[in-house]
Amino acid sequence: xxxxxxxxxxxxxxxxxxxxxxxxxxxxxxxxxxxxxxxxxxxxxxxxxxxxxxxxxxxxxxxxxxxxxxxxxxxxxxxxxxxxxxxxxxxxxxxxxxxxxxxxxxxxxxxxxxxxxxxxx
Amino acid sequence: xxxxxxxxxxxxxxxxxxxxxxxxxxxxxxxxxxxxxxxxxxxxxxxxxxxxxxxxxxxxxxxxxxxxxxxxxxxxxxxxxxxxxxxxxxxxxxxxxxxxxxxxxxxxxxxxxxxxxxxxxxxxxxxxxxxxxxxxxxxxxxxxxxxxxxxxxxxxxxxxxxxxxxxxxxxxxxxxxxxxxxxxxxxxxxxxxxxxxxxxxxxxxxxxxxxxxxxxxxxxxxxxxxxxxxxxxxxxxxxxxxxxxxxxxxxxxx
Numbered sequence: 001x002x003x004x005x006x007x008x009x010x011x012x013x014x015x016x017x018x019x020x021x022x023x024x025x026x027x028x029x030x031x032x033x034x035x036x037x038x039x040x041x042x043x044x045x046x047x048x049x050x051x052x053x054x055x056x057x058x059x060x061x062x063x064x065x066x067x068x069x070x071x072x073x074x075x076x077x078x079x080x081x082x083x084x085x086x087x088x089x090x091x092x093x094x095x096x097x098x099x100x101x102x103x104x105x106x107x108x109x110x111x112x113x114x115x116x117x118x119x120x121x
Numbered sequence: 122x123x124x125x126x127x128x129x130x131x132x133x134x135x136x137x138x139x140x141x142x143x144x145x146x147x148x149x150x151x152x153x154x155x156x157x158x159x160x161x162x163x164x165x166x167x168x169x170x171x172x173x174x175x176x177x178x179x180x181x182x183x184x185x186x187x188x189x190x191x192x193x194x195x196x197x198x199x200x201x202x203x204x205x206x207x208x209x210x211x212x213x214x215x216x217x218x219x220x221x222x223x224x225x226x227x228x229x230x231x232x233x234x235x236x237x238x239x240x241x242x243x244x245x246x247x248x249x250x251x252x253x254x255x256x257x258x259x260x261x262x263x264x265x266x267x268x269x270x271x272x273x274x275x276x277x278x279x280x281x282x283x284x285x286x287x288x289x290x291x292x293x294x295x296x297x298x299x300x301x302x303x304x305x306x307x308x309x310x311x312x313x314x315x316x317x318x319x320x321x322x323x324x325x326x327x328x329x330x331x332x333x334x335x336x337x338x339x340x341x342x343x344x345x346x347x348x349x350x351x352x353x354x355x356x357x358x359x360x361x362x363x364x365x366x367x368x369x370x371x372x373x374x375x
Contacts, residue, residue, distance in 0.1 A: 014232070018149055025149065032142050061187070064212045065231035066142045080213060 007115075009108040011071025027120050033070060033112050037063065041105055048098045056098065057086040067105075070112075075104050131159040132245070135177060137170035137196070138163075138185035138210060146232055147183060147210070154235065155242060167191035171199055179205050181245055183229075186211040186221075194220070194261060203254050208241050223319050224257035225272035225279065251279060266323035267337055273309045280307055284323055288352050290316055290333040300352060302338075326369050328358045336374045 019026040047055040161177040164170035184193040209228040260269040267285040292313025299307040324336040341349040
């Protein structure tokens with residue numbers, strides 16, 4: 001299966017590699033992204049609103065491998081910063097980094113949806 | 122297919138992680154590249170992991186460091202016997218990596234680089250007999266860091282050293298010499314920086330580019346630029362470390 005590769009937020013190289021041309025396997029990972037990331041995004045927004053730093057760290061820690069797998073590289077550094085400085089980082093910076101992560105993950109989620117619609121429905 | 126030589130007996134493994142993505146990814150990679158590995162089951166959390174281990178009796182467990190109900194180490198401590206090897210799985214630079222490395226345990230970073238996975242499986246095959254998890258669990262229980270046992274891999278096998286038995290460590294490029302209370306000098310293939318990272322919060326201080334010292338063995342600190350150890354060694358304190366050494370000495374040693 002040839003996937004549209006001109007994505008802006010995500011990079012599908014890892015997905016293509018693990019799927020080895022098996023479209024069911026590819027869809028499994030795409031669906032999993034659609035199931036897990038929006039839910040965790042909601043949790044992240046809530047935790048940011050409440051300045052619940054421990055929760056922010058846990059959500060980001062949990063999401064991070066899946067985001068790396070989907071090639072969303074430019075949020076890995078801010079995620080790592082939030083993971084390690086979650087207790088001390090000033091709220092303004094925490095909010096700005098959090099909002100940037102949310103923006104990019106919403107973009108990534110839309111791209112994954114489009115790929116599913118275009119290639120699997 | 123794996124380039125690794127397949128053994129006659131399959132390696133029976135369990136994956137314990139509360140993230141379905143990680144479970145699937147590791148399962149697919151193992152199935153694709155390691156035909157000698159048989160995945161007996163999956164555990165979604167620590168509690169399930171305990172049950173699966175007891176029921177399925179694996180040789181190898183891939184274990185998440187941080188799960189929603191407990192940590193990987195907590196899960197292991199709840200088992201009556203540990204008859205399997207563990208490869209911890211974790212995200213980038215988790216704080217538990219230090220404890221994993223201190224005890225010479227194996228770990229993989231999510232989302233699993235294939236070469237690292239191959240090397241971890243190879244290490245598992247080579248070292249099936251040794252199991253450092255019981256020592257690691259004992260170390261985690263100890264209140265005094267000096268009672269903990271540091272495990273280091275050597276060409277001959279493994280060194281188990283109680284921290285209070287280390288007087289100091291001398292760095293020599295990619296190797297280090299550990300001077301012990303019994304006058305032995307052990308050579309290990311770790312840099313002084315590697316060891317500093319493992320020991321800096323356990324009563325050790327890097328007072329010079331070539332020396333890491335154990336607070337328990339300082340006998341004299343006459344002038345702030347040298348110190349004497351219980352084995353009679355005179356150790357220099359580098360000029361740029363003088364102030365930090367002074368603070369450390371006043372807070373940690375005295």
